[in-house]
Amino acid sequence: MADNDKTVEKAPLLQGDSAPQKLTADTDYIKKNNDAGKVRLIKQYALYLADSNDTAFVMPTSTDWTPPEGHFPIGYSKEDGAVLHPETGDETEIKAHNGDIVYSSVDGGYWTLQLGAIECKRRVVNVYFDQTPGVDSVHVNGVTSNKEYKLVLAGLDQSDKPFILCAERVKVSEREDLTFTYSDTLTFSFTFKILTPAGAGKNQFDIFGLAVD
Helix, strand or coil: CCCCCCCCCCCCCCCCCCCCCCCCCCCHHHHCCCCHHHCCCEEEEEEEEEECCCCCCCCCCCCCCCCCCCCCCCCCECCCCCEEEEECCEEEEEECCCCCEEEEEEECCEEEEEEEECCCCHHHHHHHCCCCCCCCCCCCCCCCCCCEEEEEEEEEECCCCEEEEEEEEEEEEEECCCCCCCCCCCCEEEEEEECCCCCCCCCCCEEECCCCC
8 A cells, every 4th residue: 555545544433422513603692682662752742941040940850840830831843853962062183193093082062952943932932032031022132142041851752751851051052044934834943052050060951761771
């Protein structure tokens, strides 16, 4: 027999042995834990605005909140709903000799709440034109908006679970045009800038009932 014509003998399988099995990762974790019951939409909400010095308007501390007597929401708003928006602050980047970013930071920034009220309630008109609350006639001498308000957005999801967003200190930072035409509803579109309340340890805003387990 030639030297290169050698047969390599395999060790016989012992009793209880089996052919090697191909190991595969358990992928069930990819398909599990999707829960349609935790998908949420806010089907109804009411926006309350109170003057910053209104001591009768007690801010929520949970979803168990009832508006104080004599305080009413602004009513219907546009179908776009209310939009909570983060406004990014100034960004600083430092790059190394090869273009790598070795340091990055963002300073400042703030949050806004945007919506368009479509009921011509006295309260809505007063806020839009920065007028004294309760005044029917509008007398404008400028475009600035200096008044501050307490804000509560109370909503219900599709399962009637409550949701509350509240900010102790907001002011109107932007307003869209008020269009007078036969084909469009009068819409008072606001952007409320959320400010930090005075005093240590206070949040810019709080949200209750958003997360579900």
